[in-house]
Amino acid sequence: MKCSEFETMIRDLSRREVNLNNGARIGLVSAGGAAHARMCRPCAARLAEEQHLNSALSALSQSDLHLNPPAQAELNLRAAFRQKYSVRRTWRTAFWLGPLYVGGVAVLAVFFMINHAWHTPATPPVSARISAPSSGSASALSAGPVSEPLAGNVQPSGNLTPAIRDASTSGIANSAPAADQSSASAQSADSADDSFILLPYAGGLSPEETASVVRVTLSVPALASWGVSAPADAVSDDVATADLVVGEDGTPRAVHFVRNAD
Amino acid sequence: MSRSTGITDDALLRKVSNGDEDAFAELYRRWSGNVYRFALHMCGAPPVAEDVMQEVFMQVLRTPAQYDVSRGPFSAFIIGMARNMTLKALRSGSRFTALPDSDHDFQAGSSAQPAWGVAAEGIEQQIARRALISDVRQAILALPPNYREVIVLCELQEMNYDEAAKILDCPIGTVRSRLHRARQVLAGRIRGHATAKRPVAVTGAAQTEIEEVQP
Numbered sequence: 001m002k003c004s005e006f007e008t009m010i011r012d013l014s015r016r017e018v019n020l021n022n023g024a025r026i027g028l029v030s031a032g033g034a035a036h037a038r039m040c041r042p043c044a045a046r047l048a049e050e051q052h053l054n055s056a057l058s059a060l061s062q063s064d065l066h067l068n069p070p071a072q073a074e075l076n077l078r079a080a081f082r083q084k085y086s087v088r089r090t091w092r093t094a095f096w097l098g099p100l101y102v103g104g105v106a107v108l109a110v111f112f113m114i115n116h117a118w119h120t121p122a123t124p125p126v127s128a129r130i131s132a133p134s135s136g137s138a139s140a141l142s143a144g145p146v147s148e149p150l151a152g153n154v155q156p157s158g159n160l161t162p163a164i165r166d167a168s169t170s171g172i173a174n175s176a177p178a179a180d181q182s183s184a185s186a187q188s189a190d191s192a193d194d195s196f197i198l199l200p201y202a203g204g205l206s207p208e209e210t211a212s213v214v215r216v217t218l219s220v221p222a223l224a225s226w227g228v229s230a231p232a233d234a235v236s237d238d239v240a241t242a243d244l245v246v247g248e249d250g251t252p253r254a255v256h257f258v259r260n261a262d
Numbered sequence: 263m264s265r266s267t268g269i270t271d272d273a274l275l276r277k278v279s280n281g282d283e284d285a286f287a288e289l290y291r292r293w294s295g296n297v298y299r300f301a302l303h304m305c306g307a308p309p310v311a312e313d314v315m316q317e318v319f320m321q322v323l324r325t326p327a328q329y330d331v332s333r334g335p336f337s338a339f340i341i342g343m344a345r346n347m348t349l350k351a352l353r354s355g356s357r358f359t360a361l362p363d364s365d366h367d368f369q370a371g372s373s374a375q376p377a378w379g380v381a382a383e384g385i386e387q388q389i390a391r392r393a394l395i396s397d398v399r400q401a402i403l404a405l406p407p408n409y410r411e412v413i414v415l416c417e418l419q420e421m422n423y424d425e426a427a428k429i430l431d432c433p434i435g436t437v438r439s440r441l442h443r444a445r446q447v448l449a450g451r452i453r454g455h456a457t458a459k460r461p462v463a464v465t466g467a468a469q470t471e472i473e474e475v476q477p
Contacts, residue, residue, distance in 0.1 A: 060418065
């Protein structure tokens with residue numbers, strides 16, 4: 001065996017704690033190495049050096065087996081672990097409870113709205129602007145009460161202006177005094193045929209008062225007793241069809257004549 | 263790798279990712295010592311080793327799914343992380359001051375008995391062994407990092423070539439050759455330490471004592 005070959009196996013030889021005088025304990029290759037070491041003094045010294053190194057490394061390894069990180073490190077890491085996963089748990093909980101919470105709020109909101117609608121008057125406040133009704137749905141009128149003093153040929157008109165309908169559905173109170181509004185309507189009646197005419201001596205609507213629009217047929221003499229004359233194109237057989245603005249007390253406040261062409 | 267409790271590291275890691283603190287504690291107990299000692303042998307400074315160990319476990323905590331069991335054992339994964347972080351710390355240029363060996367032994371809780379657990383050993387042998395350990399430690403720290411890491415992995419952590427190759431991300435042959443070379447250098451340094459100390463021991467206080475005793 002050459003010294004270079006011996007060098008390649010020296011670690012294994014040194015690890016086996018070769019007893020150079022007892023070749024029987026080792027395999028053939030190691031036995032060859034041991035034989036070489038017996039004959040070659042530098043290689044024997046090298047082997048002894050390696051064995052010394054092994055024992056030194058082993059001693060260091062054994063001595064450092066007792067070295068462990070301080071206990072505080074584990075506590076810190078466990079605290080970090082708890083912090084991380086508590087945050088994650090919070091998000092997970094929020095993920096599941098969020099929809100439940102939103103659903104609960106929605107149910108409460110619906111309940112509140114139903115309850116609120118139950119306690120508020122069915123008739124919403126009249127709009128600040130009263131203009132001539134145009135074609136529209138009849139559903140809005142059904143919310144308004146039919147005033148008793150006008151009992152007779154009262155029929156749902158179904159012709160509410162968008163302004164009235166908006167005010168009815170949203171329940172917004174009048175923002176301006178109703179009397180002023182009615183006056184404004186009366187003033188504009190001359191210039192606009194489609195506008196409501198304020199009935200003389202009827203008085204205006206107070207800001208809190210609500211009103212509804214109903215379609216009625218009225219006799220011309222009755223109209224004359226109110227101090228209002230119907231236009232000729234709105235009268236047929238001494239009867240005129242009109243939309244009346246009726247206050248909460250059932251008193252008509254304004255009128256609009258439905259022309260025959262309408 | 264499966265250790266004392268019989269649960270594999272992979273299974274523990276899955277539990278960790280589900281928020282199981284006990285699994286994390288078990289994983290820590292299994293590997294913190296190895297990671298800490300690896301970092302300590304690599305840099306020689308306990309505070310840095312502690313930082314590296316904490317950072318490794320924080321990384322495990324942050325991304326437990328990072329470990330892919332098909333790529334190798336958990337040991338390779340975690341020691342590989344420790345290696346990268348230690349090398350980063352070494353590259354950062356910070357100067358580490360290693361504690362004396364006596365402090366190491368004291369920290370290791372070995373005040374009652376010698377660290378190597380040989381109570382019956384004579385005091386002279388203990389001192390000699392302690393000096394030897396100190397020499398080896400200094401010699402390892404003086405090695406270049408690529409030699410140092412193979413010594414630490416294969417000799418001190420007693421890993422086989424295959425595991426070391428996975429950690430170092432290099433072929434087994436490279437590990438083998440580096441280890442051979444590192445051992446040669448180490449043996450030379452230890453020999454140098456021993457020969458440097460021997461004259462001092464003879465010519466120092468002992469020599470003075472001898473001269474005083476002999477008329």
